[in-house]
Amino acid sequence: MTPEVFAGACRTVEEKKNLDTSKARLEIFAEGLCVQCMHIGPFDDEPAAIEMMDTFIRENGFVHDFAGRRHHEIYLSDPRKTDPAKMKTILRIPVRKA
Numbered sequence: 001m002t003p004e005v006f007a008g009a010c011r012t013v014e015e016k017k018n019l020d021t022s023k024a025r026l027e028i029f030a031e032g033l034c035v036q037c038m039h040i041g042p043f044d045d046e047p048a049a050i051e052m053m054d055t056f057i058r059e060n061g062f063v064h065d066f067a068g069r070r071h072h073e074i075y076l077s078d079p080r081k082t083d084p085a086k087m088k089t090i091l092r093i094p095v096r097k098a
Contacts, residue, residue: 001026003026006024006026010024031092032065032069032094033062033065033094033095033096034092034093034094034095035053035056035057035062035092035093035095036090036091036092036093037049037052037053037090037091038088038089038090038091039087039088039089039090039091040086040087040088041084041085041086041087042084042085042087043079043084043087043089046073046089046091049091050091050093053091053093054093057093057095061097061098062095062096062097062098063095063096063097063098064093064094064095065094065095065096066094069094070094071091071092071093071094072092073089073090073091073092074089074090074092075088075089076088076089076090077089
């Protein structure tokens with residue numbers, strides 16, 4: 001995403017959704033090697049997805065790499081408007097080869 005595309009997206013959100021985007025920011029960073037999963041369902045069911053990801057990590061010769069990096073989640077659904085069974089969250093775990 002470019003700064004211009006980001007600015008355009010903010011304008012669209014402000015116009016169509018009447019939301020304040022003054023605190024939104026475009027941040028670029030190097031993610032590094034990760035294992036990620038699209039979790040569909042309520043937040044309470046995420047531990048099962050994390051367990052599956054941990055199994056994948058072990059079985060494929062990777063280990064967690066939390067040295068200066070963190071597990072994080074990208075929320076694609078609005079919990080105020082979405083049925084919990086249809087919530088979409090990207091789960092991401094930093095890894096490195098064992």
